[in-house]
Amino acid sequence: MKNIMGCRLCLWLLGSLSWFWGMGRGARETVLGTLGKATILQIPEELQNLTLRFGEAVWKRDTEDPQRKLVLLKYSDGNHTNYMEGRTRFHQLDFSLEILNTSRWDGQLYEYIVSKGPEEKVWQIQLEVYEPVSDPSIHILSWALANNSCTITLNCTAERGDNISYSWGSQDTNTLGFCSHNGSLLHLSYPLENTSISCSCTVSNAVSSWVVPFNSSECSYEQGGSxxxxxxxxxxxxxxxxxxxxxxxxxxxxxxxxxTCTAHQQHSHSPLAEDNVVHTIYSQVQRVEKQKGVPITEHPSCTTIYAAATGLPPDTALTHSRTPQPLTEPPSTKSHSPLLQSPDKEPTTVYASVMMPMA
The missing domain is CATH 1.20.5 (Single alpha-helices involved in coiled-coils or other helix-helix interfaces)
Structure with missing residues (x-):
């Protein structure tokens, strides 16, 4: 009996010490903030009344240095000074402090201190910042048919978010037993007699939550989305x-x-004698001055003689010409004729000037 009374006394002392320790440090609450959104830090009604009565209050925040605090705002007799203008907003109606765009840097311990004469009343708020979860999706990792049952492995994931938790369930009581599971992976196995299975994945954290459904009407490639x-x-x-x-x-x-090879071979092996290209040789016959006492029987004007050449030497070409060629070509013109240079070259047109012989 004495031992029981001694234990109760120890518990009472411990509780009293904890209460005094808490009053010395100030009452504390935890506020959850969403990354990128506004967060409001509020104080209880008791501290609002003390602020109106004594008219002196201040908002502070801890820093990474435990021996240094950052003063955010001072209130005195209806006026206030905001040291974080553009980042915070003060609501004088209830003396709350609003963080306009919450960042991870804002996740600290905040204090609201009311001065009442020689004493201070402190209210502490621990701000925890979370990134909300993004829209989740369900992926089919595998499926199989065995023993008249369908087995599907599903994976529910969200790309962004802090401290994400996953859970599976169903609003249909008939399929709740197949879908109940905690975690992102669900191994779903149901008999083929069930024509439809409806499960839903819940993705959540401290500041947000999403629910995405999954329906499987049959165990096939089309429904499985393999x-x-x-x-x-x-x-x-x-x-x-x-x-x-x-x-x-x-x-x-x-x-x-x-x-390319065929064309090259035909060109290189083609004999010169088989060249059927006919070229025309233009020979100009000029008129000789008239001499006294000598009658001229030929036509007095200049005449052009056309001779066809087939690549053969000029003498041969003249022999096969239909028109007799009584004129002889001066030796000086034969040496410059391209037909006599090389038998491998193609025949070209030759222009030769000849003089009519004297009668």
């Missing part, structure tokens, strides 16, 4: 297209080279 099958099909199509492209390029290159 990404593995789609990936394999894309790979096959890419490989086939690549092979066809390479074969077409090889065929084009081979055909081009073959045509």
């Amino acid at each position: 990404s593995r099958l789609r990936t394999e099909l894309v790979v096959v199509v890419v490989v086939v297209v690549s092979i066809i492209t390479v074969l077409v390029l090889i065929g084009v290159i081979t055909a081009t080279r073959s045509a």
Whole structure:
């Protein structure tokens, strides 16, 4: 009995010490702030009345240095000075402090201190900043048919958010037993007699929450959305297209080279004697001055003689000409004729000037 009374006395002393310690440090509450949104730090009604009575208060905040505090705002007899203008707003109606755009840097311990003569009343607020969760999505990792049942593995994920928690459930009481699970992965197994299974994934943290549903009407590629099958099909199509492209390029290159070689061989092996190109030689006959006592029987004007050349020497070409050529070409013109330079060159047009012989 004495031991029981002694224990109760110890507990009472510990509780009293804790109460005095809490009053010395100030009462504390925790406020959750959302990253990128406004957060309001409020004080209880008791401190609002003390502020109106004594008219002196201040907002402070801890810093990374435990021996240094940052003064945010001072209130005195209806007037206030905001040292964080543009980042905070003071509401004089209830003496609350609003953080306009909450950042991770704002997650600190805040204090509201009311001066009542020689004493101070302190209210402490611990601000915890969270990034809200983003819109989640459900992915099918695998599915299988076995023993007249369908087994699907689902993965529920959110790309952004702090301290995210995942849970699975269903609003349908008939399928609640299949869908109940904590965690992002759900191994769903149900008999094929069930025509439809509806599950939902809840993604949440301290400041936000999302719910995304999943419906499976049958165990098939269409409903399962098998990404593995789609990936394999894309790979096959890419490989086939690549092979066809390479074969077409090889065929084009081979055909081009073959045509080039054939044309080169025909040009290099073609004999000069088989050249059927006919060229025209223009020969101009000039008129000779008239001599006294000598009658001129030919036509007095200049005459142009056309001779056809087939690549043969000029003497041969003149022999095969239909029109007799009684005129002889001066030796000086034969030496400059391109027909006599090389038998390998193609015949060209030769312009020769000849003089009519004297009668």
